[in-house]
Amino acid sequence: MVQPFEDVVAEHGAVVMRVCRAMLGKADADDAWAETFLAALKAYPNLRPESNVRGWLVTIAHRKAIDQTRTRARQPLPVGDVPDSPSAIGGTVEHDTELWAALEALPFKQRGAVAYHHLAGMPYAEVAVLLDSSEAAARRSAADGIAALRTRYSKGTRDDEHERVERPAGDRRPVRRAHDI
Amino acid sequence: MIDDLFAALTTSDDAERQLHRRLVDEAERDGVLDVSYRTIDSPVGSLLLAATREGLVRVAFDREDHDAVLARLAAEISPRILRAPHRLDGAATQLDEYFGGRRRTFDVPIDLQLAHGFRRTVLTHLGEIAYGETASYAMVAAASGSPAAVRAVGSACANNPLPLVVPCHRVVRSDGSIGQYLGGTDAKQALLAMEAVT
Numbered sequence: 001m002v003q004p005f006e007d008v009v010a011e012h013g014a015v016v017m018r019v020c021r022a023m024l025g026k027a028d029a030d031d032a033w034a035e036t037f038l039a040a041l042k043a044y045p046n047l048r049p050e051s052n053v054r055g056w057l058v059t060i061a062h063r064k065a066i067d068q069t070r071t072r073a074r075q076p077l078p079v080g081d082v083p084d085s086p087s088a089i090g091g092t093v094e095h096d097t098e099l100w101a102a103l104e105a106l107p108f109k110q111r112g113a114v115a116y117h118h119l120a121g122m123p124y125a126e127v128a129v130l131l132d133s134s135e136a137a138a139r140r141s142a143a144d145g146i147a148a149l150r151t152r153y154s155k156g157t158r159d160d161e162h163e164r165v166e167r168p169a170g171d172r173r174p175v176r177r178a179h180d181i
Numbered sequence: 182m183i184d185d186l187f188a189a190l191t192t193s194d195d196a197e198r199q200l201h202r203r204l205v206d207e208a209e210r211d212g213v214l215d216v217s218y219r220t221i222d223s224p225v226g227s228l229l230l231a232a233t234r235e236g237l238v239r240v241a242f243d244r245e246d247h248d249a250v251l252a253r254l255a256a257e258i259s260p261r262i263l264r265a266p267h268r269l270d271g272a273a274t275q276l277d278e279y280f281g282g283r284r285r286t287f288d289v290p291i292d293l294q295l296a297h298g299f300r301r302t303v304l305t306h307l308g309e310i311a312y313g314e315t316a317s318y319a320m321v322a323a324a325s326g327s328p329a330a331v332r333a334v335g336s337a338c339a340n341n342p343l344p345l346v347v348p349c350h351r352v353v354r355s356d357g358s359i360g361q362y363l364g365g366t367d368a369k370q371a372l373l374a375m376e377a378v379t
Binding site for chain 1: 196197200201203204207208211213214216218251252254255256259260261262263264
């Protein structure tokens, strides 16, 4: 039984948004999300019923991210494209922005490995295909990405509010991953 | 621990609504939105309204299970289905006027692709039964050109994809009893009672 596409959007929209945001930053994430779902809608009638829909969507989003990254590389850097200034509304928004910024600052492969494995829940074997690397390399990229995130994210935030991501200085132990079993 | 770290990554509902609207608009522009739908509240319960580019293709009562109806539309018409309330504004307004006693006939484009053969012929004749009046299954069979096909008229009504708009609730038994209805006999009774006094 084929699901109505609306159900696909409802079920996977938020994850695809997080992936787009991680891969492209706030300014381009909306465009990438809309392009991903429009492309998916077009192709949807031909999707095989047994397909992994989330993996399929993330793959489309990944291609959009690569396209946009290439387009961006050909264009001069927009001067105004800086991270949002910290919000005065409350801590949550601020931490949110800082974590997104830390994610965006990661090298492409680390960002991809973190986004596809940790945000989208894809197994490393599939992440490796998207990143054109080996499964072991994808695993390593994700671990390096997470370690860098923890360091940068903690550094950029105040100690009293972030004990949960605080680690002793110089602690580079590999992080235990929720999806690693 | 990872889940802790990423719990801070949120997106807003408002932004999602805007993006959904953009998806609908772009899908429409590119001609890939095959079925749009919305739900409305009514005196006979929540109604699902679905339309193709041709017109209104399905009206479904709550008791038909809207999710199941959408799943069948995905299988029978196309899975390119999105919630797009604004595309059904016309039908929603007219149904609202009908339930408010301010409308007697519907004037929206309809798509009868879910009805085939004789059933479809029957549906095209139901519009001839005026607001506030009823006709027997036998009379509709005769009007549809097959006086003996009384049972077939019954199944055409029972499978009417556009109840209310195509008024199968106005078809009753020859003995005057009310007969079956997609939306339940209570709903049929309520509609006939409403039409009798307005």
